[in-house]
Amino acid sequence: MAEEKKKRILKPIKDFPLDEYIASGHRACQGCAEVLAVRHVLKAIGPDMVLAMATGCMEIISSPYPFTSWNVPWIHVAFENAAAVGSGVEAGLKALRRKGRIPDKNVTVVAMGGDGGTSDIGFQALSGMFERGHKMIYVCVDNEAYMNTGVQRSSSTPFGASTTTSPAGKARPSGQNTWKKDMTAIAAAHNIPYAATACPSYYSDLMRKVRRAAEVEGPAYLHVLSVCPTGWRVPPQTSIKYGALAVDSGVFPLYEVDHGVWKLSRKPKNLKPVTEYLKGQGRFRHLDEGMIALIQERVIANWERLLKLCEATGDKPAQSGSES
Amino acid sequence: MTKAMDQILWHEVEPGGVITEPGNASSYHTGTWRSQKPVYIEEKCIRCSRCIIMCPDAAIRPDYDANIVTWNFDYCKGCGICAEECPVDAIEMVEEG
Numbered sequence A: 001m002a003e004e005k006k007k008r009i010l011k012p013i014k015d016f017p018l019d020e021y022i023a024s025g026h027r028a029c030q031g032c033a034e035v036l037a038v039r040h041v042l043k044a045i046g047p048d049m050v051l052a053m054a055t056g057c058m059e060i061i062s063s064p065y066p067f068t069s070w071n072v073p074w075i076h077v078a079f080e081n082a083a084a085v086g087s088g089v090e091a092g093l094k095a096l097r098r099k100g101r102i103p104d105k106n107v108t109v110v111a112m113g114g115d116g117g118t119s120d121i122g123f124q125a126l127s128g129m130f131e132r133g134h135k136m137i138y139v140c141v142d143n144e145a146y147m148n149t150g151v152q153r154s155s156s157t158p159f160g161a162s163t164t165t166s167p168a169g170k171a172r173p174s175g176q177n178t179w180k181k182d183m184t185a186i187a188a189a190h191n192i193p194y195a196a197t198a199c200p201s202y203y204s205d206l207m208r209k210v211r212r213a214a215e216v217e218g219p220a221y222l223h224v225l226s227v228c229p230t231g232w233r234v235p236p237q238t239s240i241k242y243g244a245l246a247v248d249s250g251v252f253p254l255y256e257v258d259h260g261v262w263k264l265s266r267k268p269k270n271l272k273p274v275t276e277y278l279k280g281q282g283r284f285r286h287l288d289e290g291m292i293a294l295i296q297e298r299v300i301a302n303w304e305r306l307l308k309l310c311e312a313t314g315d316k317p318a319q320s321g322s323e324s
Numbered sequence B: 001m002t003k004a005m006d007q008i009l010w011h012e013v014e015p016g017g018v019i020t021e022p023g024n025a026s027s028y029h030t031g032t033w034r035s036q037k038p039v040y041i042e043e044k045c046i047r048c049s050r051c052i053i054m055c056p057d058a059a060i061r062p063d064y065d066a067n068i069v070t071w072n073f074d075y076c077k078g079c080g081i082c083a084e085e086c087p088v089d090a091i092e093m094v095e096e097g
Helices: A034-044 A057-064 A080-097 A115-120 A123-132 A185-191 A199-215 A237-248 A274-278 A291-313 B048-053 B079-087
Strands: A049-053 A074-076 A108-114 A137-142 A195-199 A220-225 A255-258 A261-264 B037-038 B060-063 B068-071 B089-094
Touching: A034 A049, A034 A057, A034 A108, A034 A137, A034 A199, A034 A220, A034 A237, A049 A080, A057 A108, A057 B089, A074 B089, A080 A108, A080 A123, A108 A115, A108 A274, A115 A137, A115 A185, A137 A185, A137 A199, A137 A261, A185 A195, A185 A220, A185 A255, A195 A199, A199 A220, A199 A237, A199 B048, A220 A237, A237 A274, A261 A291, B037 B068, B048 B060, B048 B068, B048 B079, B079 B089
Parallel strands: A049 A074, A049 A108, A108 A137, A137 A220, A195 A220
Antiparallel strands: A195 A255, A255 A261, B037 B089, B060 B068
16 A cells, blocks of 8 residues: 555535534434434434424434433324324414514424334324424334334334334234335325425435425425334344335335425436345344345335426426445 | 533423533543444545545534544444445455454
8 A cells, every 4th residue: 555645634524514403312213214314304404493302213212311312302202193283383483483582593393203203193293283284394204114113013014124013923924914104205295395205214304305395385205214223133234224125125215295296316227126125124033035025125116106296397307326 | 511410410401301502412422332333444445535425423523724634533433334435445344454
């Protein structure tokens, strides 16, 4: 290594502020990609925000009394009503601004919930929020089961995953035997201005989507896949890798629905086989070839449907992700 | 600095259990969880900052003056994401102790 190399200089990262809005010292498991997703979302929005958060992992790891990890105004609410509380905060801020009680500056209202708090328990409040058209962002950090209580299945758990309430065994060889609820499509079906999927493994895409969501007039929905090493039974250091694999295999495609126009954010030339994603995950360990083929078939069908939707609604060509 | 739950006396609790200091979880050091420790190899590092971006605990910070990245071992849980994600293997995980 004697040759003279150009000296590399550490430079500030573009569009990535160093201020932390979720302080170190939170008690997330090692390698938690969910708290990483939250970190990226908060960085993209900045300090002028109010965060309403449903019960879930992110609540219990950030606020064991007398501690709090939050450097932004944060409201903890019950499982079902993060979206409703966010709506109230948004309406309240609007009224106070109109009466001149608070400075007239833009405050982003964010509601956040896990997959259980979004697709199961908080579903009704979420739908109501979309319907009333509040200008706020709902972020679903999806780790595909109720992880904080010990890996119970949710309606967001994918087919074939073994959880403590859908264990794989003789009676039910697949583990979870229903398919993952497509929350982003449900959100898009409310005709809201912006709905998108994202993954912290592709952080610049995630942060761009958050900024876009804060910009649009009306409700925005972000579905963020966050790998949970504890519940997915993967080594903690691989959580970023599995997030990227989920995207590149088409299991969790990254797309956005901006005012009814479907657009792929990342379009791999060839989808990786799902076995690459399933392999190594303890929750999929029991799957036999037939079930893997079934999953592969479904992933391809969904991907093709997505391509068709993009083609049918978008007049612009699909863009590839800005970050690899 | 906030005391741990079992060290707070009843009359020290704020009315309504209010927490008055934002981000005070930083007084709890998660570094004690660590069983493996990242070791930074400065010569290999290409300064891409990916480790800073991908650290779930925000324990990696840039030091622009020294032109290196530094770990805050009070918070690093030793998950190994930085070592796994480093494109040039400039971070190695070693057994703690």
